[in-house]
Amino acid sequence: MSGNVLRAACAAFLSGRGYAARTDFIVPGTDIRVDVAAVLPRMRDLKMRLKRGFVPTGILHPLIGAGWVTVTEIVRRTGYPAGHVAAVLEEAAGERWIDLDFQEPEPRCRIRDYRPPAKECLLAFDGTERLAEKLERLEALAGCYSRAQFVFPYDLDEKTTETLAGLGAGIVRYHREHGVFQELVPAESLEIDDPGRFALIVEYVLYEHIWIRTGEVL
Amino acid sequence: MKKPRVFSFTGKGGSGKTTLASLMLAALLRRGTFRDILVIDADPDANLSATLGIPVEATVGQAVDRRRNELKESAGRGRKLRFSLWDTIRHDRSFDFLVMGRTAGEGCYCAVHSALTESLLDTMAMYDLVLMDFGAGLEHFSRRAGNPSDTLLISCDPSRLSFDTARRIDELVRELSLPYERIFLVGSRFPREAEDLFYQLAREAGIESLGVIPADGDVAARNLAGDDLLSLDPVNPALRAAEGLLERLVASGPAS
Known part of the structure; x- marks a missing residue:
C-alpha cells in the first residue's frame, strides 16, 4: 500500500x-x-474567526504567551520583510487581535486575549x-x-x-x-x-x- | 481520541430532570474542571432556558425549517445548516447553550435531519463536556437521538410511577444496545426521611443509584417564580448534593 x-x-x-x-x-x-x-x-x-477573520499567526505567533514584543523582534523571528509585517500588524490591530504601541525608540505590540x-x-x-x-x-x-x-x-x-x-x-x-x-x-x-x-x-x-x-x- | 464527556438527563415527565441538569451545571461551573461546556435542551417542551436564566432566541428546529424551505425554493442557496446550527448556539459567560426545539412543517425532513445529526456530532466534539436534557418519554431513545453518550442520569421523584419509567428506560437502552457506558438513578426532591426508600427502590429497579437531591424550598420557590438556578446560594443543600453527585460522576468516569 x-x-x-x-x-x-x-x-x-x-x-x-x-x-x-x-x-x-x-x-x-x-x-x-x-x-x-x-x-x-x-x-x-472558531465562530469568532468566522466573524472577525482568522488570526494571521504567521506574523503574530511570536506574540502568543509573550506580552509586549517589538516589531523588530517580530521581523527577526518570522523572517518576513518589515513592510509586510507592518501591514499585517496594522490590519490585526484593526481587527482587535493585537494592541499596537508606537512608543520610542521602536513600536511594540501584544496579542489580546488570545486563545487557540x-x-x-x-x-x-x-x-x-x-x-x-x-x-x-x-x-x-x-x-x-x-x-x-x-x-x-x-x-x-x-x-x-x-x-x-x-x-x-x-x-x-x-x-x-x-x-x-x-x-x-x-x-x-x-x-x-x-x-x-x-x-x-x-x-x-x-x-x-x-x-x-x-x-x-x- | 479525546472524546467529550456527555452527561444526558432523562426521566418521567415532572420528575425533576431539568432541575437536576441545572443543579449539575451549577455544580460544574463552581468546580471548574471542564473548560468548554455545551448545554443542550433536547426537550421539545424546552424549559431549561428558564432554569438557566437564558432567553431562547433561536432553536435548531427553526434552522431546520428555514433550510428545508430554502432548499425547496432556491436550489440550495442560503445559509448552510452547519453554520445555522453554530449560529443557534448561544454563548453565556461560562458555557454554551443550544435549544433543539422542534420543526413546524410537514413532509420529509430526512435529508436535513441526516445533515443535522452529522453536524451535531461534529459540534459536540468541539467541547470538553456536553450536558443534554432530554424530553420526557422514551421516543428519543428509539430514534437514537443524542448518541453517543457516556453517562445517562435518570431522574426519579418520590413516586412509584417514576421508578416504573426508569425501569422501562433502562430496559429500552439495553434492548436497543444504546452506547451508554453508565446509567445512574438520581433521586429528586426526596425528603430526608424517604432517602432510604429511594435506595431500596433503586435496588429493586436494578439500576445503580448515584445519590439524592433533597427537596429544597429555595429551589422550589425559584422554579415556581421562573428564576434561574445558577445563582443559588453556595451552601444551598440541593446544590451541595449536586456537587456530591458530580464528584462521584467525574471520579468514576471513563477516561476522556
Whole structure:
C-alpha cells in the first residue's frame, strides 16, 4: 500500500471524528513535513474567526504567551520583510487581535486575549517509510502538539513498538481490507509548551478546513 | 481520541430532570474542571432556558425549517445548516447553550435531519463536556437521538410511577444496545426521611443509584417564580448534593 493511501485514509478517519485534518502539512516557517496534522476545534474560537477573520499567526505567533514584543523582534523571528509585517500588524490591530504601541525608540505590540481555536493537535505519521527521520521531525516539534501517533498497515515488531511507546507516541494498526484503524498503543497526552507554534499549526489547518465546509449543500 | 464527556438527563415527565441538569451545571461551573461546556435542551417542551436564566432566541428546529424551505425554493442557496446550527448556539459567560426545539412543517425532513445529526456530532466534539436534557418519554431513545453518550442520569421523584419509567428506560437502552457506558438513578426532591426508600427502590429497579437531591424550598420557590438556578446560594443543600453527585460522576468516569 502506498504512503499516499495510508495518509489519505488516516486523514479521512480523523475527519470523521470531528477533527480538521490536513495531509502532507508543512509546519509554517519550517521545512518540517507532517504526514497528517489534525486539530479538534473549539466552537467559541472558531465562530469568532468566522466573524472577525482568522488570526494571521504567521506574523503574530511570536506574540502568543509573550506580552509586549517589538516589531523588530517580530521581523527577526518570522523572517518576513518589515513592510509586510507592518501591514499585517496594522490590519490585526484593526481587527482587535493585537494592541499596537508606537512608543520610542521602536513600536511594540501584544496579542489580546488570545486563545487557540483548537483543544487538541494530533500529528500522525505513516510509519512504513523513513521512520527514523520522522521521529526526528517529531522531536523538532516537541511542545507544539498534544498527541502523536504512527500508523502501520502491518503488525509491528517488538523493538519498534517499544521504541515508539517509550517516546509516548501512539501506535495504530491500519487494517486496509476492513477500513479499520486499531489503536494498539494509545498516544500519551502532552502539555503544550510552545503555544506560539501550536497556534500556528491549528490556525493554518482550521483556516483551510473551514472553507471546505462552506461548500456543503445542506 | 479525546472524546467529550456527555452527561444526558432523562426521566418521567415532572420528575425533576431539568432541575437536576441545572443543579449539575451549577455544580460544574463552581468546580471548574471542564473548560468548554455545551448545554443542550433536547426537550421539545424546552424549559431549561428558564432554569438557566437564558432567553431562547433561536432553536435548531427553526434552522431546520428555514433550510428545508430554502432548499425547496432556491436550489440550495442560503445559509448552510452547519453554520445555522453554530449560529443557534448561544454563548453565556461560562458555557454554551443550544435549544433543539422542534420543526413546524410537514413532509420529509430526512435529508436535513441526516445533515443535522452529522453536524451535531461534529459540534459536540468541539467541547470538553456536553450536558443534554432530554424530553420526557422514551421516543428519543428509539430514534437514537443524542448518541453517543457516556453517562445517562435518570431522574426519579418520590413516586412509584417514576421508578416504573426508569425501569422501562433502562430496559429500552439495553434492548436497543444504546452506547451508554453508565446509567445512574438520581433521586429528586426526596425528603430526608424517604432517602432510604429511594435506595431500596433503586435496588429493586436494578439500576445503580448515584445519590439524592433533597427537596429544597429555595429551589422550589425559584422554579415556581421562573428564576434561574445558577445563582443559588453556595451552601444551598440541593446544590451541595449536586456537587456530591458530580464528584462521584467525574471520579468514576471513563477516561476522556
